[in-house]
Amino acid sequence: MISTLGDFSQTKSKSLSAVPKTLIVASLFSTFLVLIPILYLIIRSNEKGFSYFLSLLFRIRTLETLFISLSLSLTVALGALFLGVYIASLLAKTNTFLRRFFIIIMPLPLAIPSYVIAYSYLAIFPNLQGFWISAAILILATFPFVAIPTFAFLRKINIDQEEVARSLGLKPFQVFYRIIWPQIRVASFAGALLSALYAISEFGTVSFMRLDTFTRVIYTTYRASFDRSAAASLGLMLILVSLVVVLLEKNRRGKISLSSTSKNYGSVFNIKKARYLAGISLIVLYFLSIGIPAYVLITRSFRVRAEINFFEIVFLTLNTSWVAFLGACLSVILALPIAILISRFKSKFAQTLEASFLVTHALPGVVIGLSLVAIGAKYLDGIYQTLYLLAFAYALLFVANSLGSIRSNLEKIPQNFEEVSRSLGQNYYATLRKVILPIATPGIFSGWLLVFVSAMKELPATLMLKPTSFETLSTSLWAATSISQFAQAAPYALSLVLVASIPSYLLNRPNVAEKSLISENLKYD
Amino acid sequence: MTDIKIDGLNVDLGENKVLKNLSLLIPSQKFISVLGPSGCGKSTLLRSIAGFVAPKSGTIRFSSTLMSVSSVQVPPERRNVGYVPQEGALFPHLSVEKNISFGLAKSKQTQKRVKELMELMNLSNLEKRFPHQLSGGQQFRVAIARALAPAPNVMLLDEPFSSIDAQLREELRHEVKKILTETKTTTVLVTHDREESLVMSDLVALMRNGQIVQIGSPQDVYNNPAGLDMAFSTGDALIIPALKSEDGEIQSIFSNYAINKNNGNLIIRPEEIIISKSSSPNAKILDIEYFGHDALVHLILNNSIKISSRVSAPVFLKIGDEVTAQQIGPIRFFENKVS
Numbered sequence: 001m002i003s004t005l006g007d008f009s010q011t012k013s014k015s016l017s018a019v020p021k022t023l024i025v026a027s028l029f030s031t032f033l034v035l036i037p038i039l040y041l042i043i044r045s046n047e048k049g050f051s052y053f054l055s056l057l058f059r060i061r062t063l064e065t066l067f068i069s070l071s072l073s074l075t076v077a078l079g080a081l082f083l084g085v086y087i088a089s090l091l092a093k094t095n096t097f098l099r100r101f102f103i104i105i106m107p108l109p110l111a112i113p114s115y116v117i118a119y120s121y122l123a124i125f126p127n128l129q130g131f132w133i134s135a136a137i138l139i140l141a142t143f144p145f146v147a148i149p150t151f152a153f154l155r156k157i158n159i160d161q162e163e164v165a166r167s168l169g170l171k172p173f174q175v176f177y178r179i180i181w182p183q184i185r186v187a188s189f190a191g192a193l194l195s196a197l198y199a200i201s202e203f204g205t206v207s208f209m210r211l212d213t214f215t216r217v218i219y220t221t222y223r224a225s226f227d228r229s230a231a232a233s234l235g236l237m238l239i240l241v242s243l244v245v246v247l248l249e250k251n252r253r254g255k256i257s258l259s260s261t262s263k264n265y266g267s268v269f270n271i272k273k274a275r276y277l278a279g280i281s282l283i284v285l286y287f288l289s290i291g292i293p294a295y296v297l298i299t300r301s302f303r304v305r306a307e308i309n310f311f312e313i314v315f316l317t318l319n320t321s322w323v324a325f326l327g328a329c330l331s332v333i334l335a336l337p338i339a340i341l342i343s344r345f346k347s348k349f350a351q352t353l354e355a356s357f358l359v360t361h362a363l364p365g366v367v368i369g370l371s372l373v374a375i376g377a378k379y380l381d382g383i384y385q386t387l388y389l390l391a392f393a394y395a396l397l398f399v400a401n402s403l404g405s406i407r408s409n410l411e412k413i414p415q416n417f418e419e420v421s422r423s424l425g426q427n428y429y430a431t432l433r434k435v436i437l438p439i440a441t442p443g444i445f446s447g448w449l450l451v452f453v454s455a456m457k458e459l460p461a462t463l464m465l466k467p468t469s470f471e472t473l474s475t476s477l478w479a480a481t482s483i484s485q486f487a488q489a490a491p492y493a494l495s496l497v498l499v500a501s502i503p504s505y506l507l508n509r510p511n512v513a514e515k516s517l518i519s520e521n522l523k524y525d
Numbered sequence: 526m527t528d529i530k531i532d533g534l535n536v537d538l539g540e541n542k543v544l545k546n547l548s549l550l551i552p553s554q555k556f557i558s559v560l561g562p563s564g565c566g567k568s569t570l571l572r573s574i575a576g577f578v579a580p581k582s583g584t585i586r587f588s589s590t591l592m593s594v595s596s597v598q599v600p601p602e603r604r605n606v607g608y609v610p611q612e613g614a615l616f617p618h619l620s621v622e623k624n625i626s627f628g629l630a631k632s633k634q635t636q637k638r639v640k641e642l643m644e645l646m647n648l649s650n651l652e653k654r655f656p657h658q659l660s661g662g663q664q665f666r667v668a669i670a671r672a673l674a675p676a677p678n679v680m681l682l683d684e685p686f687s688s689i690d691a692q693l694r695e696e697l698r699h700e701v702k703k704i705l706t707e708t709k710t711t712t713v714l715v716t717h718d719r720e721e722s723l724v725m726s727d728l729v730a731l732m733r734n735g736q737i738v739q740i741g742s743p744q745d746v747y748n749n750p751a752g753l754d755m756a757f758s759t760g761d762a763l764i765i766p767a768l769k770s771e772d773g774e775i776q777s778i779f780s781n782y783a784i785n786k787n788n789g790n791l792i793i794r795p796e797e798i799i800i801s802k803s804s805s806p807n808a809k810i811l812d813i814e815y816f817g818h819d820a821l822v823h824l825i826l827n828n829s830i831k832i833s834s835r836v837s838a839p840v841f842l843k844i845g846d847e848v849t850a851q852q853i854g855p856i857r858f859f860e861n862k863v864s
Contacts, residue, residue, distance in 0.1 A: 420609075420672075421616075423604070423681075424608075424675060425605070430602075
């Protein structure tokens with residue numbers, strides 16, 4: 001019998017499981033770009049030798065800074081953990097006064113950058129400073145990191161478990177401690193670690209409060225002496241510290257699992273008179289975290305209304321949005337190849353690349369700013385002092401977030417779609433273009449939006465990388481506050497919060513379109 | 526006009542050897558079903574034919590064209606196969622029309638072809654709908670139409686009926702079989718539903734542990750199982766101890782009141798046991814499973830062995846009745862394996 005050879009592919013793609021070369025090259029390239037700041041810091045801090053690095057580390061001032069940073073981070077994590085679990089438990093499990101209202105506004109503090117909260121308090125009490133005030137503000141700004149996942153988990157726990165526990169003789173509090181807490185604590189701890197990470201890399205708040213943490217010391221070292229090696233070494237230490245937190249958080253996150261079989265949740269305990277007390281505690285808390293800032297932003301803006309240059313505000317808003325827009329697009333471009341690689345082809349190679357992306361979680365804005373300033377001045381004459389370098393900084397800072405969002409959406413697309421498309425004569429890239437990417441569009445968009453909103457609020461990297469004559473809302477706020485012109489800063493802060501809250505709203509809105517696209521098509525019935 | 530020749534196929538998925546030296550010839554224009562329990566490798570066989578998994582060794586040919594040999598495979602998009610997976614996998618972002626035309630090159634005929642298929646599959650007026658606006662049956666019809674659109678050489682169905690409710694399923698089976706016969710498409714259906722396999726196929730291939738253990742027409746595999754295990758794949762079966770003497774005579778509880786030793790077993794289908802009332806009953810009814818068109822009557826024979834009989838409606842028997850059970854039909858004797 002004569003056998004003719006079939007139409008074997010030119011690209012030698014062996015089967016569906018063979019990874020297309022272009023994808024590998026693109027992934028490697030974006031991983032390289034993402035790792036540039038860290039590579040630079042390592043090279044730079046090695047320039048004067050490892051002994052210099054060590055001597056710097058063991059200077060009294062460095063150790064003091066390290067101690068302050070770690071203490072701040074720990075205090076914020078514990079505070080956020082306590083507040084977050086408290087709020088989530090009240091709202092998910094009791095008939096607290098104004099419960100529905102507080103469920104809606106629960107995540108709202110995240111819409112206000114912590115340095116805006118810090119600014120608001122300074123506008124009323126210009127002499128505030130120090131560790132405890134910084135910690136309090138960061139707790140008020142980040143407790144939703146704990147409250148949101150804890151609340152979600154509390155709502156998912158099957159009520160049957162609680163009822164069985166009650167029938168076995170446990171009191172409500174014992175049920176919480178023995179049945180509920182063990183199931184939610186993983187999520188709560190993961191949230192607390194996010195708060196810790198936020199505190200370590202926060203720059204604006206500690207600067208306003210004149211607290212010398214790593215970020216502030218790096219910034220002042222860089223500004224004062226242009227001693228890049230010292231700043232680079234400090235930056236590297238900061239990365240190492242936050243890397244530990246990131247790894248802890250990943251480790252926690254990996255352990256989150258919840259076997260929820262029924263939708264029978266939402267048993268609400270009647271806490272009787274205490275519901276008013278609980279309600280008042282929430283009112284005080286939200287008053288402190290969003291009430292005061294809102295009050296300050298509005299009244300101070302009103303006070304200086306005669307001086308407000310609306311053209312300037314519109315101009316700054318456009319500036320802010322435009323760089324953030326560029327940064328978001330860049331981060332999606334960086335994240336996309338690797339997201340496809342991880343979600344569609346599971347391999348050791350893909351996991352390694354992903355791990356290096358996750359490292360960027362540990363890169364504070366100050367450090368990215370520092371290393372891109374140096375690299376830009378030395379090697380990238382063309383884009384140094386342009387918006388593109390700033391946009392690139394945003395992309396690097398938030399690429400891990402967009403990667404997470406895009407990746408999890410791609411993973412939800414069943415492999416069947418790909419196979420059917422291939423069987424209908426479409427090659428890998430046509431399938432990607434016609435099937436996978438269109439279906440993943442909502443997820444890619446939310447990844448984009450996530451970077452966009454974070455970039456608008458970013459402060460330290462913007463300060464370090466912005467072109468000389470270029471200002472954004474956050475840098476204008478910084479400039480005015482630095483010279484104690486608190487009232488003059490209010491319009492910038494107000495615009496920033498308003499502009500950033502639009503995409504935040506879009507992000508948190510339940511994405512109806514996406515849900516109907518994916519889940520409804522998984523079953524015939 | 527495509528037959529499929531599979532020769533010595535070995536497929537590993539990770540550490541698992543899923544297909545083991547599997548050979549199978551699928552004649553052109555026939556409808557073959559691969560029947561086996563979950564985990565036997567039947568889906569992997571289908572996916573190897575489609576080109577979704579890479580076999581370790583062995584060959585797959587469509588007619589005389591090699592599709593897969595050792596480590597080189599024709600990619601799925603160049604095999605011209607139609608593939609319908611378990612839940613249809615309609616593209617959620619495309620309308621019915623766009624789903625069906627997905628595999629067609631853009632041309633003036635596209636519109637006509639889509640219309641033709643929509644009529645063929647009873648989908649008229651649904652062009653602009655999106656998958657989530659369709660009923661389960663309609664989604665299935667679109668999935669079939671989409672696979673048929675490029676006039677594939679080979680149609681591959683991976684348990685496509687499993688998520689459709691029972692009544693609609695029978696209707697769709699009939700319809701799909703008719704269309705695939707008319708379009709003369711060589712078809713491979715993978716299923717674990719024996720009724721589906723028997724009613725739809727020209728050929729049934731029984732699969733176990735990565736190998737084809739029997740292949741034949743539905744009547745053939747049902748009536749002449751190659752072994753005890755195979756008998757259960759295609760329908761209910763009774764195993765009755767029997768003794769084959771050296772002169773070839775076979776004795777069992779039906780021919781002899783009590784046999785005290787045996788060297789094998791008879792396989793009997795429940796419909797081959799007929800029961801009647803008589804003055805010297807040998808069995809007693811223990812239980813009755815009533816299906817409407819027939820009933821499965823569970824009996825104890827000679828107070829020693831439990832058997833079942835399929836009885837056509839109308840059924841006037843009740844539990845506790847004493848009856849006479851007789852065996853009719855072919856004698857299928859399987860000697861015990863000497864181990």
